[in-house]
Amino acid sequence: MTWVLKSVLLYGEGEPVDVLLADGRIEAIGVGLSGDDAIDGAGLVLLPGLVDLHTHLREPGREDAETVETGTLAAALGGFTAVHAMANTDPVADTAGVVEQVWRLGLEAGHCDVAPVGAVTVGLRGEHMAELGSMADSAARVRVFSDDGKCVSDASLMRRAMEYVKAFDGVIAQHAQEPRLTEGAQMNEGITSSKLGLAGWPAVAEEAIIARDCILAGHVGGRLHVCHVSTAGSVELIRWAKDKGWDVTAEVTPHHLLLTDDLAATYDPVYKVNPPLRTQSDVEALRQGLADGTIDCVATDHAPHALEDKESEWGAASPGMTGLETALSVVAKAMVETGLLSWRQVAERLSETPARIGRLDGHGRPLEVGEPANLCLVDPSATWTVDPRTMATRSRNTPYAGDVLPARVVATFLRGRPTVLDGKPA
Amino acid sequence: MKRHLLSAADLTRDDALLVLDTAEELAQLTERATVKKLPTLRGRTVVNLFFEDSTRTRTSFELAAKRLSADVINFSAKGSSVSKGETLKDTALTLEAMGSDAVVIRHSWSGAPVNLARWVKGSVINAGDGTHEHPTQALLDAYTMRQRHGRIEGLRVTIVGDVLHSRVARSNVLLLSTLGADVTLVAPPTLLPVGVESWPCESTYDLDAVLPKSDVVMMLRVQRERMGAAYFPSTREYSRRYGLDVRRVTTLKDDAIVMHPGPMVRGMEIAPEVADGVRSTIQEQVANGVSVRMAVLYLLLGGAESAIGTPE
Numbered sequence: 001m002t003w004v005l006k007s008v009l010l011y012g013e014g015e016p017v018d019v020l021l022a023d024g025r026i027e028a029i030g031v032g033l034s035g036d037d038a039i040d041g042a043g044l045v046l047l048p049g050l051v052d053l054h055t056h057l058r059e060p061g062r063e064d065a066e067t068v069e070t071g072t073l074a075a076a077l078g079g080f081t082a083v084h085a086m087a088n089t090d091p092v093a094d095t096a097g098v099v100e101q102v103w104r105l106g107l108e109a110g111h112c113d114v115a116p117v118g119a120v121t122v123g124l125r126g127e128h129m130a131e132l133g134s135m136a137d138s139a140a141r142v143r144v145f146s147d148d149g150k151c152v153s154d155a156s157l158m159r160r161a162m163e164y165v166k167a168f169d170g171v172i173a174q175h176a177q178e179p180r181l182t183e184g185a186q187m188n189e190g191i192t193s194s195k196l197g198l199a200g201w202p203a204v205a206e207e208a209i210i211a212r213d214c215i216l217a218g219h220v221g222g223r224l225h226v227c228h229v230s231t232a233g234s235v236e237l238i239r240w241a242k243d244k245g246w247d248v249t250a251e252v253t254p255h256h257l258l259l260t261d262d263l264a265a266t267y268d269p270v271y272k273v274n275p276p277l278r279t280q281s282d283v284e285a286l287r288q289g290l291a292d293g294t295i296d297c298v299a300t301d302h303a304p305h306a307l308e309d310k311e312s313e314w315g316a317a318s319p320g321m322t323g324l325e326t327a328l329s330v331v332a333k334a335m336v337e338t339g340l341l342s343w344r345q346v347a348e349r350l351s352e353t354p355a356r357i358g359r360l361d362g363h364g365r366p367l368e369v370g371e372p373a374n375l376c377l378v379d380p381s382a383t384w385t386v387d388p389r390t391m392a393t394r395s396r397n398t399p400y401a402g403d404v405l406p407a408r409v410v411a412t413f414l415r416g417r418p419t420v421l422d423g424k425p426a
Numbered sequence: 427m428k429r430h431l432l433s434a435a436d437l438t439r440d441d442a443l444l445v446l447d448t449a450e451e452l453a454q455l456t457e458r459a460t461v462k463k464l465p466t467l468r469g470r471t472v473v474n475l476f477f478e479d480s481t482r483t484r485t486s487f488e489l490a491a492k493r494l495s496a497d498v499i500n501f502s503a504k505g506s507s508v509s510k511g512e513t514l515k516d517t518a519l520t521l522e523a524m525g526s527d528a529v530v531i532r533h534s535w536s537g538a539p540v541n542l543a544r545w546v547k548g549s550v551i552n553a554g555d556g557t558h559e560h561p562t563q564a565l566l567d568a569y570t571m572r573q574r575h576g577r578i579e580g581l582r583v584t585i586v587g588d589v590l591h592s593r594v595a596r597s598n599v600l601l602l603s604t605l606g607a608d609v610t611l612v613a614p615p616t617l618l619p620v621g622v623e624s625w626p627c628e629s630t631y632d633l634d635a636v637l638p639k640s641d642v643v644m645m646l647r648v649q650r651e652r653m654g655a656a657y658f659p660s661t662r663e664y665s666r667r668y669g670l671d672v673r674r675v676t677t678l679k680d681d682a683i684v685m686h687p688g689p690m691v692r693g694m695e696i697a698p699e700v701a702d703g704v705r706s707t708i709q710e711q712v713a714n715g716v717s718v719r720m721a722v723l724y725l726l727l728g729g730a731e732s733a734i735g736t737p738e
Contacts (some may be wrong), residue, residue, distance in 0.1 A: 079474070186536075189620050190620060190621050191621040191624040192621070193619070193621060194619035194620060194622055194624065195621070195625075196536055196558060196561065197535065197536040197556055197557035197558030197596060198536050198558075199557075199621075200620060222517075264565075266540070267537030267538075267540040268541075302550070311515055312513055313514055313533065313537060313538045313541055314535060314536065314541075315535035315536065315537075318711075381459035391596065392505075405605070408655045
């Protein structure tokens with residue numbers, strides 16, 4: 001079965017061309033091409049399939065909130081062809097057995113590739129290094145290791161982990177949160193928290209860990225990736241570390257590019273997330289950082305939660321937001337509509353760079369003949385209204401319910417096979 | 427007035443004065459009467475929903491509702507379905523099904539009354555939520571200040587103590603600024619929230635400097651659990667720097683009053699001689715609490731009818 005995408009704009013640039021997909025690859029790019037089936041792509045932007053470095057699929061353990069099946073379908077609908085499944089499952093993905101299980105579930109679901117993230121420490125407890133090498137050598141080929149949800153706060157352990165994974169080209173993705181500075185923390189510490197009487201999560205608790213880890217990465221020549229950067233100060237620190245030439249990369253979530261901490265005044269836990277929503281000046285700094293390349297990529301931190309974990313008092317609610325199905329649209333709103341990124345740069349920040357950081361073969365590749373046909377076709381001029389009830393994710397904790405967002409994923413192809421057509425599961 | 431009283435910020439200047447005036451009227455009516463009960467809220471149901479122990483606030487609301495002839499249901503978290511894992515939402519829906527007209531809620535999480543207000547049709551009255559607000563306490567404090575000083579506008583009010591964790595301080599700052607008083611917060615820097623500079627008040631670390639200028643000194647309780655959490659080195663040092671002792675009281679103006687929302691820690695934030703002295707309004711605050719809460723219930727539940735009614 002071959003597909004031809006008619007009159008699409010590669011990266012949203014140049015003249016419309018036809019793209020022929022065959023045998024899982026881009027067979028030809030030109031005009032007047034034909035295939036078994038065709039999509040009219042007039043006005044649509046063709047991007048390499050998106051790659052998420054930070055997804056919570058919740059399986060095993062919380063299948064009531066999400067499964068690999070539902071989460072990866074949500075990913076495909078969001079234009080993703082690969083996601084990195086975070087390790088804070090139950091049981092924790094801290095052994096070759098668990099990461100292989102998640103990887104196999106991804107294969108069986110078939111909506112997108114699932115690259116399991118391995119836990120840095122056993123049980124995410126921050127005490128003993130997990131068997132990182134075994135996970136790297138497993139069928140799941142783990143390269144990204146993270147205790148996400150928890151910070152590897154022990155400086156010595158963090159140093160050893162960054163050193164150890166050099167043997168297999170791994171990277172430690174740090175959830176930067178100094179635990180003592182954030183005990184009981186509920187939201188960004190600042191004007192809004194002072195008024196709401198919610199315990200503050202100060203920017204310094206993120207920045208102090210990032211500063212330490214960047215210096216450690218420089219010292220041992222290891223590879224550090226900073227998860228969900230949320231403050232202006234963090235952007236400055238990462239810029240500084242990159243100027244030093246250290247091997248440091250960073251991600252920002254779509255929600256930190258758009259939403260601010262004043263939303264907490266509703267006490268609606270849908271806005272509770274970790275790290276918390278920050279201030280408008282942080283949002284501006286994050287956008288600039290993503291635009292100038294200080295922040296390498298966008299990662300969703302898609303964090304589905306069961307209804308009962310969100311329909312409660314703010315303090316009792318679990319932190320996190322879903323994001324796979326809205327990521328590209330939020331980036332379009334925050335970065336493309338504002339003129340900060342072109343679609344060409346969106347391809348870099350949401351596909352090429354995260355694929356490189358995750359050492360994923362076959363993803364984030366150029367739109368050229370012979371390359372794997374992992375693709376995402378976007379209508380940049382469409383708008384849509386977010387309705388949590390119609391989303392593929394099993395959970396409803398999107399902060400954008402009822403919002404009208406720009407740009408819509410029309411089709412997604414995984415190795416030449418459509419996973420999404422006409423904005424719906426193929 | 428709005429349908430709920432969730433924050434002191436819900437009250438405009440006119441709303442707040444209406445509550446105080448109504449409280450005064452109700453106090454006079456019940457004082458004169460031999461039977462202290464008004465028929466105003468007969469047939470209405472007020473639920474006291476207390477997720478946190480607070481005998482004095484619950485009793486105050488209960489008495490207020492009963493004096494207005496409302497039916498009162500006390501629903502405390504301990505021993506109820508709440509302690510068996512029922513969520514706030516389920517509790518709210520249960521109360522809704524029982525037909526409650528107002529829910530008075532005390533909760534350990536900030537914002538819980540805001541959440542509750544989304545799930546019930548009746549009025550929600552915040553009786554203290556976490557470290558957020560306690561608006562009826564601020565109303566009774568304002569009532570007490572007006573009773574003693576004859577006015578609120580232009581009063582210099584000094585609030586001393588654990589502002590960071592104090593719902594009383596937050597509500598008082600909002601209400602008193604609405605009513606035109608000048609509020610100064612005094613606390614060790616560790617017990618003032620980051621962001622306090624955005625509040626409509628001043629703040630300082632030096633108690634002795636502000637006492638001679640104060641018309642009202644409100645002492646806040648320092649909770650035991652803060653004492654071990656390194657906000658200050660020792661209770662003795664706290665008491666020395668921020669306690670209202672006999673020596674400090676001598677620096678006050680002649681007509682300055684001393685307030686405390688209770689329960690107080692004698693010898694810690696306030697000396698026993700001061701708590702029991704003539705400047706102290708602590709007992710009045712308790713009595714005024716009932717009148718103010720009657721006014722709030724009356725205005726939220728029966729406010730459409732103009733007359734307050736006659737004593738039975």
